[in-house]
Ligand SMILES: NC(=O)C1=CN([C@@H]2O[C@H](COP(=O)(O)OP(=O)(O)OC[C@H]3O[C@@H](n4cnc5c(N)ncnc54)[C@H](O)[C@@H]3O)[C@@H](O)[C@H]2O)C=CC1
């Protein structure tokens with residue numbers, strides 16, 4: 402497996418794509434006056450790019466909606482059908498895939514949001530990625546390894562020349578090594594992999610409320626393609642080279658959001674929460690720069706994937722909500738997740754555990770006191786009131 406390094410992604414994988422290189426795509430085009438830039442070539446004989454989305458929770462469905470709306474406007478460059486992998490479930494006696502394809506709503510995970518008709522729910526993973534050239538990974542992070550294993554089981558499942566992006570928030574820790582899901586996907590599936598993250602509460606995005614996101618891309622070609630797939634008037638995409646910074650911003654802010662929820666549960670005020678956000682942003686940034694040396698400080702201070710995502714999650718996210726409930730009731734996160742999230746998954750608790758295990762293995766826990774406090778309150782019975790003592 403790949404580990405933290407200055408290289409955002411594998412040179413071997415990128416060498417395969419050099420012939421497709423075009424000018425750097427690391428600028429957001431001025432969409433008000435200029436036409437969309439031409440896309441790099443598709444590896445398919447049809448010449449079209451084809452988007453597949455793996456994951457159909459609230460965020461998977463919201464991203465699939467945006468992608469389907471965008472590709473429908475560029476049918477000379479994209480196959481108009483976007484397939485979305487739905488882990489089959491019965492909803493009121495009917496299969497979820499059938500409900501989505503008939504009603505054009507994901508009643509289970511994103512109710513009341515109308516989905517475009519060219520977004521098709523598909524229960525078999527192999528059918529979703531068949532002929533896909535642009536693959537979006539957006540399952541809860543607990544399930545990524547299973548998805549990768551399933552994709553690897555049948556050689557040839559992934560189209561040669563396909564590219565990936567991950568919108569999953571979390572990190573991969575093995576002993577003293579830490580890596581991003583983008584590098585995990587790249588190394589396991591031999592696809593270059595970008596990372597999409599930002600201040601993006603799924604329902605608000607799906608309702609078309611204006612927001613921004615950041616996509617960290619290993620090359621300008623990836624940046625151009627993913628910008629075309631996702632940029633919209635209410636979902637402004639900025640592309641940067643810092644895949645690791647974008648990935649770590651999304652993962653680590655979930656630990657800080659647990660702390661913010663604990664502050665709310667303790668009924669402390671806005672000053673305390675602001676202090677937690679400041680300390681949290683500082684630990685997120687320093688952790689990333691220490692263990693991913695090529696990452697950029699500006700990703701945290703200037704990008705949606707940094708400060709903006711931290712703010713929205715600490716005020717409106719599920720991690721915040723569940724942590725508040727944990728402090729108020731004393732119940733475990735497992736119990737609260739089941740009770741409050743209706744089948745959705747918390748990401749911050751697993752990330753707090755993984756980061757703590759990594760820092761312990763590196764003998765560096767004490768350098769990140771807020772991360773340590775969150776872990777100890779969540780998993781070791783430390784009283785929540787200890788959160789702000791001695792920070
Ligand atoms: N919901 C949000 O507002 C945002 C979520 N994200 C990130 O996107 C990722 C996915 O989150 P959501 O779409 O919210 O998912 P979710 O939390 O709504 O989880 C439901 C999804 O998990 C799947 N699932 C449940 N058990 C499974 C299993 N055993 N194997 C495979 N899949 C299983 C379900 O089929 C469903 O697609 C997470 O890493 C999250 O942090 C990022 C930005 C916003």
Ligand SMILES: O=C(CO)COP(=O)(O)O
Pocket residue numbers: 570599600601602603655658710713714717718719720721747748
């Ligand atoms: O990542 C998110 C918003 O950008 C969603 O955060 P939660 O998982 O805490 O809801």
